[in-house]
Amino acid sequence: MFKPARHGEVGGVSLQRSQQQKPLRSHDRFNLCAEMSHKIVNLRVRDVRFPTSLEQHGSDAMHTDPDYSAAYVVLDTDSGLKGFGLTFTLGKGTEIVLCAVKALAGLVIGKSLQEIVSNFRGFYRLLTSDGQMRWLGPEKGVIHLATAAVLNAVWDLWARAEGKYHAMYLSIQDPKQIVSCIDFRYITDVLTEEEALDILVKAQEGKKQREDQMLKEGYPAYTTSCAWLGYSDQQLKQLCSDALKSGWTRFKVKVGADLEDDIRRCRLIRKMIGPSSTLMIDANQRWDVAEAISWVSRLAEVKPLWIEEPTSPDDILGHAAISKALAPLGIGVATGEQCHNRVMFKQFLQASALQFVQIDSCRLGSVNENLAVLLMAYKFQVPVCPHAGGVGLCELVQHLILFDYICVSADLRNRMCEYVDHLHEHFTSPVVIQDAHYMPPKDPGYSCEMLEESGLYFKHFTFVQYKHWRGKNILKLSHKRTGLKMSKEKVFQKAWGTEINFLQSSFSVTVNRIFFFLLIKVPSFSESFDFFLILFGLSFIM
Numbered sequence: 001m002f003k004p005a006r007h008g009e010v011g012g013v014s015l016q017r018s019q020q021q022k023p024l025r026s027h028d029r030f031n032l033c034a035e036m037s038h039k040i041v042n043l044r045v046r047d048v049r050f051p052t053s054l055e056q057h058g059s060d061a062m063h064t065d066p067d068y069s070a071a072y073v074v075l076d077t078d079s080g081l082k083g084f085g086l087t088f089t090l091g092k093g094t095e096i097v098l099c100a101v102k103a104l105a106g107l108v109i110g111k112s113l114q115e116i117v118s119n120f121r122g123f124y125r126l127l128t129s130d131g132q133m134r135w136l137g138p139e140k141g142v143i144h145l146a147t148a149a150v151l152n153a154v155w156d157l158w159a160r161a162e163g164k165y166h167a168m169y170l171s172i173q174d175p176k177q178i179v180s181c182i183d184f185r186y187i188t189d190v191l192t193e194e195e196a197l198d199i200l201v202k203a204q205e206g207k208k209q210r211e212d213q214m215l216k217e218g219y220p221a222y223t224t225s226c227a228w229l230g231y232s233d234q235q236l237k238q239l240c241s242d243a244l245k246s247g248w249t250r251f252k253v254k255v256g257a258d259l260e261d262d263i264r265r266c267r268l269i270r271k272m273i274g275p276s277s278t279l280m281i282d283a284n285q286r287w288d289v290a291e292a293i294s295w296v297s298r299l300a301e302v303k304p305l306w307i308e309e310p311t312s313p314d315d316i317l318g319h320a321a322i323s324k325a326l327a328p329l330g331i332g333v334a335t336g337e338q339c340h341n342r343v344m345f346k347q348f349l350q351a352s353a354l355q356f357v358q359i360d361s362c363r364l365g366s367v368n369e370n371l372a373v374l375l376m377a378y379k380f381q382v383p384v385c386p387h388a389g390g391v392g393l394c395e396l397v398q399h400l401i402l403f404d405y406i407c408v409s410a411d412l413r414n415r416m417c418e419y420v421d422h423l424h425e426h427f428t429s430p431v432v433i434q435d436a437h438y439m440p441p442k443d444p445g446y447s448c449e450m451l452e453e454s455g456l457y458f459k460h461f462t463f464v465q466y467k468h469w470r471g472k473n474i475l476k477l478s479h480k481r482t483g484l485k486m487s488k489e490k491v492f493q494k495a496w497g498t499e500i501n502f503l504q505s506s507f508s509v510t511v512n513r514i515f516f517f518l519l520i521k522v523p524s525f526s527e528s529f530d531f532f533l534i535l536f537g538l539s540f541i542m
């Protein structure tokens with residue numbers, strides 16, 4: 001099931017195949033009518049995880065065993081139309097985001113789409129300013145990731161109801177309607193509603209040509225897939241050579257664990273891609289400020305365009321100091337994938353602490369908050385190069401970056417969107433990459449509806465397989481790092497956390513194995529909650 005997509009392909013399947021076998025989307029199943037109110041009658045959230053850490057896909061200096069995951073939200077409406085949204089997470093963290101999404105559900109269920117979009121700013125505030133839940137943020141951390149998942153689903157629902165995909169959808173709307181989705185609270189000292197409106201109105205000129213250009217050429221992308229930190233030199237070489245053949249000219253390399261290693265790996269990539277291709281480096285928050293400056297200075301010989309996340313994502317003045325120190329070397333600072341909200345972006349921009357704005361479709365409060373950041377970045381004339389990859393981030397963020405070009409910046413200089421070639425095959429409308437460019441999506445919605453069986457991925461991995469996967473992974477890593485062999489129990493304990501430690505007993509493992517074999521092989525068992533409870537209790541007693 002877990003098949004990394006290859007460069008030049010759509011989600012691991014060739015273009016022709018995905019076109020021939022278009023899965024039925026919820027949009028096709030219902031006779032839509034834009035005038036309907038689409039009352040939200042239910043919110044479902046699923047814990048979806050993929051064992052990417054097994055092969056070190058996604059590994060960096062701080063996230064050495066990332067299992068790419070998502071809290072996946074489905075909104076059901078009384079008209080039958082559904083909205084799909086998600087937020088990207090890593091492995092066990094997903095459980096916590098799920099709790100937060102459930103806590104927000106009460107604010108969403110019962111509202112109609114019409115009611116929400118007629119006062120979208122108000123609805124954004126409702127979710128982010130709840131008197132009790134805002135204490136968990138406000139507008140940051142788990143509660144904000146959950147807000148993004150829910151709002152992403154609402155934007156998806158809206159676009160489906162209109163039969164449009166977002167970039168085009170937003171671009172044909174009245175600029176007044178766009179600004180009405182943005183909460184300007186806390187940013188009016190740099191961007192007022194009137195200024196935002198002015199930017200959007202001015203950008204109406206030439207919009208049609210830019211739309212046509214994007215439909216023809218697509219939006220420039222860079223790849224991170226060749227050089228995750230856990231990959232061997234052999235893998236780097238192979239992937240880089242494949243990527244070059246597929247037309248990639250912009251590459252990002254993970255750095256930060258070991259300087260000599262970084263120098264060797266970056267030289268290797270630079271040699272392969274040649275002097276005219278673009279190279280970026282990414283430390284994922286590994287260093288202190290002074291360390292970042294000296295480490296990156298040593299890597300200046302490979303001419304990186306930017307150093308991404310050199311230090312704590314919260315350290316705005318630290319980023320400013322790094323930016324200042326590296327400017328004479330021609331190296332910019334990029335950050336944003338863990339920048340919590342528009343207020344932090346505002347200060348990064350005010351402090352000249354970043355030269356590339358890396359918005360994230362799930363870290364910020366969905367399209368609403370991303371719109372605010374795109375407009376602020378335009379005002380400061382700082383290029384936007386979004387974070388993508390993860391689970392569904394490419395699918396989501398392509399809409400935002402197309403909107404940025406068509407409706408805000410009208411500028412492609414120094415702009416590109418990240419691309420990672422994993423997990424696209426799990427989406428009903430996977431991204432289309434042609435010649436290292438994102439081609440505009442064609443299906444209505446926000447492109448993050450997952451295939452039914454993919455939405456259940458973690459469920460199928462639960463217990464027997466998941467344990468096996470995590471156990472194997474941790475054993476492998478522990479051998480690599482310490483040379484020590486861990487006991488089987490220790491591995492299970494680390495992999496599973498305390499709540500499921502009872503599975504360490506071999507007897508209960510056998511009972512569970514039988515049960516989960518049935519669960520996986522016989523679908524009707526998975527629907528039987530009573531049966532599950534009985535076996536769960538039985539294994540606990542044993």
Ligand SMILES: C[C@H](O)[C@@H](O)CC(=O)C(=O)O
Binds near residue numbers: 060282284387418
């Ligand atoms: C843990 C993730 O893979 C992270 O390394 C992604 C990232 O920083 C990026 O894509 O950039």
